[in-house]
Amino acid sequence: xxxxxxxxxxxxxxxxxxxxxxxxxxxxxxxxxxxxxxxxxxxxxxxxxxxxxxxxxxxxxxxxxxxxxxxxxxxxxxxxxxxxxxxxxxxxxxxxxxxxxxxxxxxxxxxxxxxxxxxxxxxxxxxxxxxxxxxxxxxxxxxxxxxxxxxxxxxxxxxxxxxxxxxxxxxxxxxxxxxxxxxxxxxxxxxxxxxxxxxxxxxxxxxxxxxxx
Numbered sequence: 709x710x711x712x713x714x715x716x717x718x719x720x721x722x723x724x725x726x727x728x729x730x731x732x733x734x735x736x737x738x739x740x741x742x743x744x745x746x747x748x749x750x751x752x753x754x755x756x757x758x759x760x761x762x763x764x765x766x767x768x769x770x771x772x773x774x775x776x777x778x779x780x781x782x783x784x785x786x787x788x789x790x791x792x793x794x795x796x797x798x799x800x801x802x803x804x805x806x807x808x809x810x811x812x813x814x815x816x817x818x819x820x821x822x823x824x825x826x827x828x829x830x831x832x833x834x835x836x837x838x839x840x841x842x843x844x845x846x847x848x849x850x851x852x853x854x855x856x857x858x859x860x861x862x863x864x865x866x867x868x869x870x871x872x873x874x875x876x877x878x879x880x881x882x883x884x885x886x887x888x889x890x891x892x893x894x895x896x897x898x899x900x901x902x903x904x905x906x907x908x909x910x911x912x913x914x915x916x917x918x919x920x921x
Contacts, residue, residue: 752851
C-alpha cells in the first residue's frame with residue numbers, strides 16, 4: 709500500500725511528459741509518431757541523481773538521446789548514470805545518451821558572495837553546451853547545477869534560437885519549503901511539480917501529483 713502513492717504519482721508525471729512530448733512534436737514538421745525528443749537531464753550529488761533516475765525509468769525510448777549534465781566533481785552521479793544506462797540498454801538496444809560536465813556553481817559551505825561568481829562562470833560554461841545539445845525538454849529536480857543549465861535554456865529562447873520546455877520536480881525531501889534552486893526556477897519553469905500538498909498551498913503555480921519517487 710505504501711508504494712501505491714508513488715506509482716500513481718509516477719504515472720501522472722509520465723502522462724504529463726507524454727502530453728508535453730505531443731505538444732513539442734506537433735510543432736515539428738516531421739511525423740509525431742516517429743520523431744524522438746532530445747531530453748536533457750540534470751543530475752546532482754546526494755539523492756538528487758537517485759530520484760531523477762527513478763523518474764527516467766518510467767520513460768519510453770521516445771526520449772532519446774538523453775543528455776546528462778552534472779558537476780565536474782560529481783563522480784558518484786556519473787557512476788549511477790552509467791549503471792542505469794547499461795541496464796536500460798538491455799531493454800532498448802539502440803539506447804543513446806551522453807555525459808556532460810560543467811563547473812559546480814556552489815560547493816558545500818561556500819560563501820554566498822563568492823558563489824555568485826562561480827555561478828556566473830557556470831552559466832558561461834553551460835550556454836555553449838546547451839546551445840550545442842539543443843534539447844527539446846529539460847528535466848531536473850533541485851541540484852544547484854540545474855540553475856545555470858536552465859538559465860542557458862532561457863537564453864536560447866530569448867535569442868530566438870530554441871524553445872526548451874523546462875520540467876522541474878522538487879525533491880521528495882522538500883515538504884514545506886522549496887530548495888534554493890526551486891525558489892529560483894519556480895518563476896521560469898514551464899511545469900513546476902511538487903510532491904507535498906503544503907508546497908502546493910504556498911506556491912499556486914506548482915503542480916501537485918503526490919509522491920512520484
